[in-house]
Amino acid sequence: MSDCIFCTIVAGGIPADVVVETDNVVAFRDIAPKAPLHVLVAPKTHVPNVAAAAREIPEILAEMAIVAQQVADAESGGEFRWIFNTGPSAGQTVFHVHGHVMNGGSLGWSE
Template sequence: MNQEKSIFSKIIDREIPADIIHEDEKCIVIHDINPRARIHLLVIPKKPIPTLFDLGPEDKDIMAHMMLLLPQLATAQGLDGFRTQINTGESGGQEVFHIHIHLLGN
C-alpha cells in the first residue's frame, strides 16, 4: 500500500521546515504552528503510527519514551505544570494521522 507521507514524516525527513526543539532516535519535538497555549509542543514518534488504534505491543517502548520525555520538556520550557492531549481518529479531533502528543502549558 502506497500511502502519502504525513506532514510529520516530511518534517522528520527534513522535507519541510519546522521549529525542532528536541530530537533523538525515537522521536522529534516541534513547536505547534497554531499554538493553543503559551507553550504548545508536539511530541512525534519517528515511526509513522496513524492512530492509537494502530498501536501494537512492539510500540510500547516508543510510547513510554515519549511519556517520560514530557516532564523533561516541560521543565526545559520553564513550566511547573502542563497538560497533554492525544486526539485519536477523525471523530476524536485528529487532523494529522501520525500519532502525536500535545504538551500545553501557560
C-alpha cells in the same frame, strides 16, 4: 508514509521548530498554538494513533512521555497536559500519532 506531513518533517523535508530530538522521537512547536506552551511530540515511526503506538511501539511511546517531560521541565516548570486526539471527531487532523504538550492560558477545562 510519503503523504504524511509528520513523516516529511521527520525526514527533514519540511522545516519545523524542533525543541527536542532523540533517535526515536521528535518534539516541535505547533504551527497554530492553542496555549503559550504547545509542542507536539511524535515518534519517528509512523503509527496512526496512540492506541496503535501502545500496541506496536510501546517503548517509543514511553520515550515520548520522557521527551514530553523534558519539554515541560525546560519551558513550564515541569507541569503540563499531554493530549492525544484519536479520530476525526476527536480533533485528529494528522494521522501520525502525536501528543500535544500544553500549558499556560486557558484550555477550557477545569480538571
